[in-house]
Amino acid sequence: MGKIRFGLKEISSKPDQYLKILKTGFFLFSFSFLQIATGLSQQVNNYYDFSGAAIVIPDNLTVTEQAAVEMLVDEIKKRTILELPTVLQWPDPDIPVIVIGTVASFKGDPVFDKYVDGSNYNEPEGFTIEVKNNVRNSPTLFIIGNDSRGMLFGAGYFLRKSSMIPPTSQHDPDRFEEWSAKRRTGMIPGKLMVPGDIDIETYPVLPLRGHQLGYRPKVNTYDGWTAEMYEQYIRDLIVFGTNAIELIPPNTDDDSYSPLFTLPPHEMNIRISKILEKYGIDAWYWYPLMYDDYSISENFQRSLDEAEEIFSSLPKIDAVFVPGGDPGDVPPHLIFEYMEDTDPGLHSKAAGFTTGAYNLDSRTRINGLGEDGFAFINTSNGNVGFPDTSLGGAILALNTRRLRNIYVTWDGSKIRPNSRIYNLRIQYRTDVNEPFRDLLDQRGN
Numbered sequence: 001m002g003k004i005r006f007g008l009k010e011i012s013s014k015p016d017q018y019l020k021i022l023k024t025g026f027f028l029f030s031f032s033f034l035q036i037a038t039g040l041s042q043q044v045n046n047y048y049d050f051s052g053a054a055i056v057i058p059d060n061l062t063v064t065e066q067a068a069v070e071m072l073v074d075e076i077k078k079r080t081i082l083e084l085p086t087v088l089q090w091p092d093p094d095i096p097v098i099v100i101g102t103v104a105s106f107k108g109d110p111v112f113d114k115y116v117d118g119s120n121y122n123e124p125e126g127f128t129i130e131v132k133n134n135v136r137n138s139p140t141l142f143i144i145g146n147d148s149r150g151m152l153f154g155a156g157y158f159l160r161k162s163s164m165i166p167p168t169s170q171h172d173p174d175r176f177e178e179w180s181a182k183r184r185t186g187m188i189p190g191k192l193m194v195p196g197d198i199d200i201e202t203y204p205v206l207p208l209r210g211h212q213l214g215y216r217p218k219v220n221t222y223d224g225w226t227a228e229m230y231e232q233y234i235r236d237l238i239v240f241g242t243n244a245i246e247l248i249p250p251n252t253d254d255d256s257y258s259p260l261f262t263l264p265p266h267e268m269n270i271r272i273s274k275i276l277e278k279y280g281i282d283a284w285y286w287y288p289l290m291y292d293d294y295s296i297s298e299n300f301q302r303s304l305d306e307a308e309e310i311f312s313s314l315p316k317i318d319a320v321f322v323p324g325g326d327p328g329d330v331p332p333h334l335i336f337e338y339m340e341d342t343d344p345g346l347h348s349k350a351a352g353f354t355t356g357a358y359n360l361d362s363r364t365r366i367n368g369l370g371e372d373g374f375a376f377i378n379t380s381n382g383n384v385g386f387p388d389t390s391l392g393g394a395i396l397a398l399n400t401r402r403l404r405n406i407y408v409t410w411d412g413s414k415i416r417p418n419s420r421i422y423n424l425r426i427q428y429r430t431d432v433n434e435p436f437r438d439l440l441d442q443r444g445n
Contacts, residue, residue, distance in 0.1 A: 047163065047193040048131060048139045053096040055086045058105035064148040064280030069100060071235055072143075072155040079164040080190035093136040100143040102151050111135060112142075121146040125243065126203025127154030131194065141194060146203065148280055149243060153204075156239035161198055165191040210244035210284060211237055215268045217258035224260035227271040234275055244282035244318075247272060249310055252288055252327060270313060277316040284319045285311070288328030295401060336366055337393030343378065344392040346425045356385025364388045375415055 057069055069086060077083055084098070090111060091097065099112070103121045106112040115135050121128060127150040132140045143158055145151025167187040213230065217223045225233075234245065250256060250265035263271065276283045287307065291299035311317060324330045339348040358368045363381040368374050374394070382388035400406050412424055427436035 046196050050096050050194050051191040053098050054091045055084050056097050056099045057086050058101045059088050062148050065151055067279045068152040068155045075159050081167045082189045094138055096138040097140045102145045123203035125149040128201040130199045163193040209242050211242050212246040214248040216253040217255050223258035226262045230272050231275045246284035246286050248286050273314045273316045282318040283316045287320050288323050289330055333397050335395050338387050338390040339392045342389040346423050350393050354385050356383050
């Protein structure tokens with residue numbers, strides 16, 4: 001087991017027609033709801049009918065929490081034409097109620113405090129959904145988020161699990177009496193049926209759950225979408241737990257223009273960024289470096305000015321990802337190899353590149369040591385991305401263009417004292433098309 005540390009001097013490096021189908025993307029999910037509802041509506045005892053419910057909300061909702069309520073109301077209406085009212089006060093005890101909010105927003109409400117134990121609602125983005133029959137004369141459903149995002153994801157989970165019976169025509173003979181009693185014209189509203197056993201307290205296992213939405217002609221449909229269609233699709237993703245969206249800047253694709261564009265690319269990114277701000281979802285930006293050699297000051301400044309113009313106009317941006325290529329040109333400075341031989345020697349040949357993580361604490365691994373470099377640790381048991389007993393190569397790339405008299409220093413040592421003898425072979429090349437050559441000492445060794 002050994003470690004390697006490189007020291008560098010005078011080195012310059014680089015700075016770090018499907019629209020109709022997809023427009024109703026969320027409705028594709030609703031079809032399954034309707035099929036379920038139709039099959040189970042006869043088993044009414046297993047479902048609570050919330051078709052005439054009121055939605056109780058706190059009076060201090062944030063923008064994201066307001067978006068969660070809006071999503072809940074809108075998506076129910078789209079499938080049933082039911083317009084559930086939102087109220088700040090508890091309605092008549094005979095009216096079913098859906099209570100939606102966060103633990104903090106309902107704290108101090110006497111009904112909430114009596115029937116909901118909020119002491120364990122601590123995990124980020126988590127939520128609790130349960131039906132209570134002992135609160136009022138009609139069932140009361142609680143959708144309580146641990147925080148604003150938890151409230152949003154709770155509303156999404158409720159939409160996925162509820163069965164929504166679609167509206168019917170006034171001429172439907174099976175519902176003629178209902179229509180006559182209501183003296184309605186046009187469509188008779190559907191029903192919102194909630195499973196009687198809906199009861200969950202949950203939170204995400206993974207803190208980051210993202211999806212890229214590239215407004216470009218590469219993907220056949222995204223370039224023809226409107227901002228409203230993007231908001232619907234983002235809702236669809238939220239319903240299944242997405243908490244981050246990655247956007248793509250203009251002028252980074254093979255084709256910078258599409259005849260289907262509904263808005264210029266950067267204007268659309270601004271609109272989508274506003275949507276993400278509304279729903280409290282993280283906004284990433286995939287930002288390749290497009291100007292080749294960034295050691296040239298003109299290229300560096302041009303890229304910097306462009307980035308400042310783009311980023312300053314976005315309402316929300318939480319992270320920027322700079323890819324190594326495709327497009328752009330930011331190759332890795334250091335990669336590791338494993339060798340053809342087990343327990344490799346000086347003349348072993350490279351077999352491939354490692355792909356494992358660098359924070360492992362057992363078996364064969366490569367560990368980062370901060371300013372002390374990195375360590376190869378070979379054992380008889382491999383890890384994912386690290387074949388057993390075969391580690392042994394590191395390739396360091398340095399940008400030496402327009403530099404002279406380059407000095408590279410390195411240190412090598414054992415991590416733990418032992419009697420084994422370790423040898424090091426150092427090679428170099430100055431052109432990617434050349435073979436590697438051995439770096440020899442003054443005696444030719």
